[in-house]
Amino acid sequence: MITALKNIDITIKDNVVTCIMGPNGAGKTTLLKTIAKITSYDGSIYIDGKELREYPLRTISKLISYVSQIEAVDILSLTVKEALLTARYPVSKAFFETYEDLRIVEEVSKMLQINNLLDRRLSELSSGELQRVVLGLGLVKKPKYLLLDEPDNHMDLNYKARLIEWIRDWRRFSNILLTTHDIMFGTDVGEYFIILDRGTPVFIGDKDDLLKHYTILEKIYGVKIAKISVDGKTRLIPLYEVIS
Numbered sequence: 178m179i180t181a182l183k184n185i186d187i188t189i190k191d192n193v194v195t196c197i198m199g200p201n202g203a204g205k206t207t208l209l210k211t212i213a214k215i216t217s218y219d220g221s222i223y224i225d226g227k228e229l230r231e232y233p234l235r236t237i238s239k240l241i242s243y244v245s246q247i248e249a250v251d252i253l254s255l256t257v258k259e260a261l262l263t264a265r266y267p268v269s270k271a272f273f274e275t276y277e278d279l280r281i282v283e284e285v286s287k288m289l290q291i292n293n294l295l296d297r298r299l300s301e302l303s304s305g306e307l308q309r310v311v312l313g314l315g316l317v318k319k320p321k322y323l324l325l326d327e328p329d330n331h332m333d334l335n336y337k338a339r340l341i342e343w344i345r346d347w348r349r350f351s352n353i354l355l356t357t358h359d360i361m362f363g364t365d366v367g368e369y370f371i372i373l374d375r376g377t378p379v380f381i382g383d384k385d386d387l388l389k390h391y392t393i394l395e396k397i398y399g400v401k402i403a404k405i406s407v408d409g410k411t412r413l414i415p416l417y418e419v420i421s
């Protein structure tokens with residue numbers, strides 16, 4: 178058995194966007210998959226006061242959405258509308274789709290600007306379009322916990338900026354945990370941070386604290402990072418210069 182994570186003791190705060198960052202192979206995806214009960218684990222994970230192992234998968238699929246583009250591959254032949262309705266199954270009140278299911282699919286697809294793509298097959302979409310659909314698959318359940326694995330993948334600049342606004346809005350109904358490789362995006366949207374390096378947290382704390390200790394990021398990525406102030410807001414910008 179491979180141990181992808183070790184010495185992790187984390188409490189995720191309610192109604193706060195938690196951002197997990199760290200180099201390739203650091204364990205970000207493993208952490209999200211473990212919380213979503215996809216990956217087995219030693220130790221304990223408590224969700225709403227109950228150990229994760231005690232929850233039936235059916236309850237977990239109502240409570241948690243794990244969103245990752247890779248997980249969408251097996252449904253590529255469905256249309257966008259079919260895929261979104263299928264993603265509602267765990268929380269739908271009936272065997273056939275209800276008015277409520279259709280209403281939520283419409284609401285989510287309008288917000289993500291995929292309402293013009295509803296009759297297209299997933300296999301025919303551009304990567305950025307598919308990424309917005311994949312976010313929709315997680316959102317239509319309106320889960321209490323929304324786990325977003327690299328939600329900014331394939332997003333152009335405009336959609337990345339929108340995604341930050343959308344995530345802030347989704348916080349109204351979901352507790353959000355996300356991973357990203359973009360430290361500018363991450364430090365903009367995130368409010369609480371878990372920085373992983375080789376399976377172990379090297380930083381856990383809020384934004385102000387991370388901005389103070391941003392050299393931790395330089396150290397784990399081995400790349401120079403600039404800390405600048407724009408319009409009174411502190412930003413971290415990777416300079417893509419390897420620190421030797």
Ligand SMILES: Nc1ncnc2c1ncn2[C@@H]1O[C@H](COP(=O)(O)OP(=O)(O)OP(=O)(O)O)[C@@H](O)[C@H]1O
Nearest residue numbers: 179180181199200201202203204205206207208358
């Ligand atoms: N199913 C698996 N079986 C064995 N090892 C795995 C499995 N999934 C991940 N790993 C290993 O666990 C470690 C953490 O992987 P993980 O996918 O969580 O990293 P990550 O931080 O999400 O990386 P990336 O930024 O590259 O997506 C890696 O060394 C990886 O090779």
